[in-house]
Amino acid sequence: TSVYPYAIGAVDEERDMYLDASNGGNNSLLSDAVEQKKDTIRVSVKRFDTLLEELNIPLDKPIILKMDIQGVEPLALSCVPETLWNKIEIAMVEFTPTLVRDAEIADAFARVCLELRRFSACYRISDVRDEAIDIMDLKDFVESSTVSHLNLLFVK
Numbered sequence: 001t002s003v004y005p006y007a008i009g010a011v012d013e014e015r016d017m018y019l020d021a022s023n024g025g026n027n028s029l030l031s032d033a034v035e036q037k038k039d040t041i042r043v044s045v046k047r048f049d050t051l052l053e054e055l056n057i058p059l060d061k062p063i064i065l066k067m068d069i070q071g072v073e074p075l076a077l078s079c080v081p082e083t084l085w086n087k088i089e090i091a092m093v094e095f096t097p098t099l100v101r102d103a104e105i106a107d108a109f110a111r112v113c114l115e116l117r118r119f120s121a122c123y124r125i126s127d128v129r130d131e132a133i134d135i136m137d138l139k140d141f142v143e144s145s146t147v148s149h150l151n152l153l154f155v156k
Helices: 048-054 073-077 083-085 103-118 135-145
Strands: 011-018 036-048 063-067 086-093 120-126 131-133 148-154
Touching: 011 073, 036 063, 036 131, 048 083, 048 135, 063 073, 073 086, 083 086, 083 103, 103 135, 131 135, 135 148
Parallel strands: 063 086
Antiparallel strands: 011 036, 086 148, 120 131, 120 148
16 A cells, blocks of 8 residues: 555646544545635645656556545546556445535536446445445436435446
8 A cells, every 4th residue: 555645636736625623534625525624734636647657656457446535536536547447446436416516526527427337336335225326327326315425336
């Protein structure tokens, strides 16, 4: 496992990350994702494909992708290169339905939903029960959800 000092986003830039006063794991580049803002810090944001190239991360083995980046998942996933999509065997991604309705995120999410059709199955993982989701209906399922977060597991 490797940890790199970058946030993942849609463009390479410097941005403010909003820090959550009540939940240290809920810091985000999106102001709306943090309910009790206590401060901001300046962070380096990289596109997923830029990060792979700059760090020379090898893509020679199957990949398990786990992503929970406080609402920016569609923006980050929209920058995943074809070579990486082809290598991802399992993906666990959290989506925030209310943030998916934001125009910029909605556009990225629509593109990501097309890429996620590469997987053969999708499951919603929740405290209540796990359920299979039709990947072809993924966009409508997430956008119409009334929960705050959806943890989805994709398998090839």
